[in-house]
Amino acid sequence: MSTLEERAAQAAGFADERLGVARFTRKSLNKIFPDHWSFMLGEIALYSFVVLIFTGVFLTLFFVPSSQQVIYHGSYAPLRGQRMSEAYASTLNISFNVRAGLVMRQIHHWAADVFIAAIVVHLLRIFFTGAFRKPRELNWVIGTTLLILAIVNGFIGYSLPDDLISGTGIRIAFSILLSIPVIGSYLAFFIFGSNFPGTSIIPRFYILHVLILPALIAALIGAHLAIMWHQKHTQYPGPGRTERNVVGIAFWPAYALQAGGFFFITAAVLAALGGLVQINPIWLYGPYVPYKVSYAVQPDWYMGWLDGALRLMPSWEAVFGPTIGGHMIPNVFFPAVLLPGVTFGLLFAWPWIESAVTRDRSEHNLCDRPRERPIRTSVGVGVLMFYIVLFLASATDVLANTFETSLNLVLWTLRVLLFVLPVLSGFVTYLLVREIEHLPAVGVPKTAVEIRRTVDGKFELAGLAPGGAAEEEITELPEEAARAKSGLGLPTEAEGGAVQLRQEGGLL
Amino acid sequence: MSRLRVAAARERRPLAERVAAACLAASMVGTVGLGATYWLGGQPQLEGGFLFLALAGIGVGIVTWGKYLVPQGPYVQDRPPMASPDPEVEAMNDSLGRGLGQMTRRRFLLRLLGGSVGVFAVVNLFPFLRSLGPLPGKSLFVTNWKKGSRLVTASGRVVTASDLEVGGILTVFPEGFEGAPTNAIDQVVLVRAASYDLVTKPGRETWGPQGYLAFSKVCTHAGCPVGLYQELTQQLLCPCHQSLFDVLTGATPVFGPAPRPLPQLPLYVDPQGGLRSQSGFDEPIGPGFWERGA
DSSP states (O other), X not given: OOOHHHHHHHHHHHHHHHHOOHHHHHHHHTOEEOOOGGGGHHXXXXXXXXXXXXXXXXXXXXXXXXXXXXXXXXXXXXGTTOEEEHHHHHHHHHHHTSTTHHXXXXXXXHHXXXXXXXXXXXXXXXXXXXXXXXXXXXXXXXXHHHHHHHHHHHHHHHHTTOBHHHHHHHHHHHHHHHTSTTTHHHHHHHHHSSSSSOSSHHHHHHHIIIIIHHHHHHHHHHHHHHHHHHHOOOBOOOTTOOTTEEEEEEIIIIIXXXXXXXXXXXXXXXXXHHHHSOOOOHHHHOBOOTTOOOSSOOOXXXXXXXXHHHHHSOSOOEEESOTBTOEEEOTTHIIIIIHHHHHHHHHHHHHHHHHHHHOOOSOOOBOOOGGGOHHHHHHHHHHHHHHHHHHHHTTXXXXXXXXXXXXXXXXXXXXXXXXXXXXXXXHHHHHHHHHHHTSTTTTOOOOOEEEEEOXXXXXXXXXXXXXXXXXXXXXXXXXXXXXXXXXXXXXXHHHHHHHHHHHHHHHO | OOHHHHHHHHHHHXXXXXXXXXXXXXXXXXXXXXXXXXXXXXXXXXXHHHHHHHHHHHHHHHHHHHHHSSOOOOEEXXXXXXXXXXXXXXXXXXXXXXXXXXXXXXXXXXXXXXXXXXXHHHHHHHHHHHHHSOOOTTTTTOOSOOTTOBEEOTTOOBOBTTSOOTTOEEEEEETTOOSTTTHHHHOEEEEEOSSSSOOOSTTOTTSSGGGEEEEESBOTTTOOBOOEEETTTTEEEEXXXXXXXXXXGTSXXXXXXOOSOOOEEOEEEOTTSBEEESSSOSXXXXXXXXXXXX
């Protein structure tokens, strides 16, 4: 009976004899990861994506991506005898007849909503702490691309069931494509395979949703993680933390166990949501019929800002010439094409915009605290507020009903707030941040002290209580330190490569 | 490390081991429950609940293990700058430039290479796109409404002048085109207003016989069906983005983002009492596009 250690060494030895991975494995296992709750936001996105893949594969086994019209004879009585697409009928089948089908469908939908939410919050963390600065601009660009792909694939995904609400969403998407100057009508006809609605869009959306976009997303996530691994994670400033080191837990086993466990916790929360909280009950909406529409419908949350922009836009459009022979830039172009174009364009360019303004071209591995950057922080808050107002605007009808007021009042209030709130919130943020600057000891963790009363009634300081921050001693990994001391000559990850290169460079 | 902290860590360890073990055991209970539920025919809430227990048990168990039962450091590691040392960069550049010196007309060749690949890409992109769908041509300018088209309901029933009470509303199609997919473009909303032979706009004197007004049901904003009729104010509402159209003035937009009135279909009553269109629409229906003007 061999010990656990011996068996692990045996397995690793098997791999090393065939692949020569001892050095690479040691370096990887000894990698140091800074630890902070805000570094888990991206992990939530990653783990939601894994859940999306698992549940999505299950759904592909039963979903029929076809606009073919059929008469429903399934087990959901209220819709029996109705004409509907095979896509809708098969979604009903998944929901009511496939064992565990409904829970899988709902976990998939929840995971998509959480996936995009986690990406957005992760992006905000990166933005407000300046973690996009050199050398991490490329990962910022990849991350922004992932956000766009996730939003597009989310929209396409909830369009697939071909229910009354999502079908109306596809109709709006056709109109948005149509609104692009010069190429719009061609683009719309090529994507839909005909004038709206045609019969091609469900199968085409399907192959985009289950193969092309997930493959792109998976590849970009791979690149995102590989770059993060290679560049090493940023860390917050603190005792012993510098631009030139990484302080945290070792990858093996602490980080691996914590991150692996967090995957299961994320999946567990999504499972609970999918089982217990109803989402997208398409059987209540009915099948898509082009001349029918329901009232008070909102898209999934991540499309809200675009829907809100469509609602707040005044009834303008740019017209050149007569109906026949003239040209037009339609109303929806401005909120639904130009606005997202500018939004994502600025988002992509932000690292370079900021470095052009600050003239800072140096490498940064310590995160900023938001209060240290009053301008970036207030610009961020203001811009965020702009999109929050747009998001609220996608519920103008619901707000008017809830507050028993007129749609007119709600619309004009939001139109005004769209421009006033960003300026106001940005300004207030700026004032608050400047205010904090002048307060001493803000953000310095207070260390707990223990005071004891002696037998003769005096008080004395007994030293720092458990968990006091000042106690923390930062050491090298014991294994690496021992190796360095024994002079075995194994280069550590940090110095090894560089030293060797310098020697080779000398020979050149 | 203080004496207290060492003592606390020593105490925490068996507790953490017990917690991890309990969580992993709870997970097994959850998985057995999930399996039993599935075996017995499935039930969404139970499946979700047991799946939560199964996954959360493993998750919390492993995290407890990773947080309290293995060394936490903090450890430090050096972080060399991303940029490589100069000799390494020079060596890379030497390799990159390999062979370029041998060619006399390298700029010309490079341009030619770029040109040939570019032409290949552009020329082949066109047939690829073109295979996806037809050219729009005039299809955005026309509908299936012709001179004399009979108005029918979605089920194909012919609509007559006695069908609607004042204040009533009906979705109609040109006869023969009431099914999918053409009903998406041809859909028309028929309302009956209070006034007899209503004139919505100059030049439309004969378009609304006996108070019957017909408008394209496709919103001029983003193409949703303008499906809601407020009888009291005689306004049509698009529920997608809350555009409001005033029926009596020719469905002109009075609120919301819609930029143009709903095109009106001229009607007449034939000798049998059936409603028919005098002609098709006099402008393209639905949302705007580049190839049309005002």
